[in-house]
Amino acid sequence: MTTADIWDEAIARNYDDDCAEMFDDAVVGPTVARLAALADGxxxxxxxxxxxxxxxxLWQSGVPVVGxxxxAxxxxxxxxxxxADQIPVTEGDMATADAAGPDVVGEYSLVFLIFNTIMNPLTQDEQVGCFVNAARHLRPGGAFVVECGVPDLRRLPPGQTAVPFEVTDTHVGVDTFDPARQLLTSVHLNRQPxxxxxxxxxxxxxxxxxELDLMARVAGLRLESRSADWSGTPFTADSAAHVSVYRRPAAD
Known part of the structure; x- marks a missing residue:
């Protein structure tokens, strides 16, 4: 049983509008270009x-995609x-489920997990399970790509547990941290019409x-590259996020 939130109908119905900035071509374009290159046909x-x-x-660009x-x-x-015949999807836990698509498990050239979603499982074991399941789906030489924010605990003064990350006319977002358990809750207030x-x-x-690098090693994967974004900006100590590419050894 996964510990991740299962998003309900109301959240799903409003998701595209609430995350509209993430659907912008300036965001999606570099993401799709990098993933298509890593899929390599x-x-x-x-x-x-x-x-x-x-x-x-990504599918429209010519890459066969399943999920x-x-x-639901x-x-x-x-x-x-x-x-469903264009992009087949399995309803299930990404740490354990098999993809239902034209290719069998173990034959994918690319598995990707983006937009901080590796943080959705609330236990380390389940996060490790995502890496193990990704490795199980990959063909030798295949790539597992993880996009994730870097925990911004430097903004958290001693004794404070909440930090706003966005305040606009349409959205107020606050992160509340539990450092002892390595957990956070993102609270979103979205303005309605x-x-x-x-x-x-x-x-x-x-x-x-x-920690992600160690999870990859547990799964038999190795870090190939890490950048601060999809365009390849170098990753530094000040980077707010990272795109990490892990590779299953070709001679596995």
Whole structure:
């Protein structure tokens, strides 16, 4: 049984609007370009495919794509964009489920898990399970790509547990931290057309890049590269996020 939140119909129905900035071509374009290059003509599997923000344009670019998704309402939103025979999706836990697609497990050239979703499972064991399941899906030489924010605990003064990360006319976002358990809750207040606010809380286990590297080693993967974004900006101590590429050895 996964500890991750299972997003309901209301969250799924509003997801694309609430995350509209992440659907912008300036965000999606470099992401799709990098993933298509890493797929290198082979099939790809997205863990936590959601409403298809990246999977749909990646498929439209010519890369065969399948997905795994825990939330049935999110799959319903995806189905409004593409048919099941175009992008097959397994409803299940990305740490254990098999992808249902034209290629069998062990034959994917690319598995990707993006937009901080590695933090959705609330235990380290389940996060390790995501790496193990990714490695199980990959062909020798295949790549597992993880996009994740770097925990920003430097903004948290001693004794303070909450930090705002966005305050605009349409959205107020606050992260609340539990450092002892390495957990955070992101609280979102989204302004509605009638002027009211709708609240959405998401729960996460934040994870450091070095910890992800150890998870990869447990799964038999090795870090190939790490950049600060999809365009390849060098990763530094001041980077707020990272795109990490792990590789299954070709001679596995």
């Amino acid at each position: 082979g099939p790809a599997c997205e863990f936590a495919i959601g409403t298809g923000r990246v999977a749909v344009p 795994i998704e825990l939330s 309402p999110m799959i319903t939103q995806l189905r409004a964009k593409v048919r 009638d002027g009211s606010y709708r609240r959405f809380d998401s729960h996460h286990r934040y994870v450091w890049p070095a």
